[in-house]
Amino acid sequence: xxxxxxxxxxxxxxxxxxxxxxxxxxxxxxxxxxxxxxxxxxxxxxxxxxxxxxxxxxxxxxxxxxxxxxxxxxxxxxxxxxxxxxxxx
Numbered sequence: 237x238x239x240x241x242x243x244x245x246x247x248x249x250x251x252x253x254x255x256x257x258x259x260x261x262x263x264x265x266x267x268x269x270x271x272x273x274x275x276x277x278x279x280x281x282x283x284x285x286x287x288x289x290x291x292x293x294x295x296x297x298x299x300x301x302x303x304x305x306x307x308x309x310x311x312x313x314x315x316x317x318x319x320x321x322x323x324x325x
Contacts, residue, residue: 240308271314275303286311
């Protein structure tokens, strides 16, 4: 079984959406897969992880697993096409 499930991922990503009147940001598994893959590529390219890159046994977590966990925990966000990226403080 995959944890978190796609349904849990979609719910977590959409829960912090500012306006409930707008269509949900993520509506399909495809969107979750694309966002996870893009974040994993960023991590492979040298981006700093937003969560610990090591599991409780000290073993390094693979980039895709790390990306999925970051999305699930809300540490990274998915932007709409027309929304500019915010600079980190």
